[in-house]
Amino acid sequence: FLKIKATKVGKDTALAQIIKVVEEAQGSKAPIQRLADVISGIFVPIVVGIAIITFLVWYFYVSPEEFTEALEKFIAVLVIACPCALGLATPTSIMAGSGRAAEFGILFKGGEH
Numbered sequence: 001f002l003k004i005k006a007t008k009v010g011k012d013t014a015l016a017q018i019i020k021v022v023e024e025a026q027g028s029k030a031p032i033q034r035l036a037d038v039i040s041g042i043f044v045p046i047v048v049g050i051a052i053i054t055f056l057v058w059y060f061y062v063s064p065e066e067f068t069e070a071l072e073k074f075i076a077v078l079v080i081a082c083p084c085a086l087g088l089a090t091p092t093s094i095m096a097g098s099g100r101a102a103e104f105g106i107l108f109k110g111g112e113h
Helices: 013-028 031-062 068-081 085-104
Strands: none
Touching: 031 068
């Protein structure tokens, strides 16, 4: 016979505590991520406004006959100046880094350090 006695069960186990720490770390935002969110919140409306102005100026003053050309300039401004990369790169890098560290047995409580 092999007799096994559980000293802790459920939420009290070490594995449950590790899972809780990892979930909290992934759920909280790092300071750099909060900064990226603030910058994106200000920058996006400005970029959209500039793109609309570009479309209107191009369509009514530069090349009135060419709707597609004005639309092309509008899209170009959005693609080039959009801070989406900043907003997506920050949480992605934190998740990738914490996931890779977890493979080596390293756990982070949050993305601040």
